[in-house]
Amino acid sequence: MSWSEILGQDLAKRTLSAHLASGKTAGAYLFAGPEGVGKRLLVLELAKALNCTTEGSRPCDRCVTCQQITKGIHPDVHRVTPSGASNQIRIDDIRQVLERIGLRPYNARVQVAILEQAERLNEEAANSLLKSLEEPTTFTRFLLTTNQLPHCLPTIVSRCQILRCPPLPREIVQRILLDRHGCDPRTAEMTARLSQGSVSRALELADRWTDYERLLNQLADFRMSEWMETPLPESRQDVTHLLDGMVVRLRDRSAAAAGEAARSADVDRWVETAFDMIALRESLEQFVSPRLVAALAREKWLSLTEVKRQK
Ligand SMILES: [Zn+2]
Incomplete structure (x- = not known):
């Protein structure tokens, strides 16, 4: 992988x-952004670029250093993640990595400490890190990531360049x-x-x-009796996906009907229902029973199809 192969994150x-x-x-550096947007790739790429042994544009992705960093086995690149029951980065983890990066690199130009989920640094661990963050040696670099910037300790944030x-x-x-990832086009489009x-x-x-496509196809079928017999999903995750699926379907219909003056009332109702579904999805955590949310969603869905049938 090279910079140009990382898609997005141009800034x-x-x-x-x-x-x-x-x-x-x-x-x-502190890479801040939601899960799954390429932070880890950027960190690896930077670690490689800092240490790649090839002349010219770096990283080359072919030299031994680049390959070892890609595989996570380079002796001068250290990765720290939260651990233990409390799922925190603890002072022992930080001390250990500081000890190692305090030494000159084995065979790289710089020692790289990668700290993932920096919001999980507990205060003690963070304090032990401050001095090194503030005055890194010429041969150490700290690369932190977080998907919860507001929960990172200000003492850490203020000592990093935020990306x-x-x-x-x-x-x-x-x-x-x-x-x-070899997804088929339909799945890729819908899940994206x-x-x-x-x-x-x-x-x-x-x-x-x-699975959800199958479920959705049952939903889209306006034969009421069949839908009424479909068992409601039980788990929070299944209900979430069901709601997501309904929203997509409503959005598809709205998009398809947009511009048809005669159907603008339909479109309004679909969009409104889609927002209801989104609200239900957001409140899902507060419901004791995910099944109840599924039942509410079904009511809303049925009320839409009712209107349609009466026309
Ligand atoms: Zn290289």
Whole structure:
């Protein structure tokens, strides 16, 4: 993978390329953005670019250093993630990595410490890190990531150069699903729409899409009796996907009917119902019974089809 092969995140890529070209990279970067938008790829790419042994445009992705970093086995690149029951980055983890990066690199130019989910640094661990973040040696770099910037300790944030990684455009998620994950075109299109710009979220949906398609086809069928006999999904995740599916279907219908003056009332109702579904989806956590939410959604869906039948 090279910079140009990372799709999206143009601002972060441009910033980093400029820093690398000028030889003035920051001692600590914090990549902030939702899950599944390419933060980890950017971090790896930067770690490679800092250490690639090839002359010319870096990273080359072919030298031993690049390959070892890609595989996660380079002795000068250290990765720290939250662990333990509390799912935190603890002071022992930080001490260990500081000890290692305090030494000169084995065979790279710089020692790289990658800290994932920086919002999970507990205060003690963060404090032990402050001095190193503030005054990194010429041969150490800190690369932090977070999908919850507001929950990161201000003492950490203020010592890093922040690189914002926003949700990816829908077309890019779709392209990644098609080209890199072998999704079929229909699944890629539908899940990209629902992904909120996150490849990992799209992939999670894609995994289960066939089942939902089947469920949705039953929903789309206006034969009331059959729908009434369909068992309601039980799990929170299934209900979430069901609601997502309804929203997509409503949006498809609205888009298809847009511009047909005679149907504008229909379109309004569909859009309104889609928003109701989104609200239900957002409140799902508050319901004790996901099945109840599914039942409410079914009511809303049926009321739409009722109107249609009466015409
Ligand atoms: Zn290389």
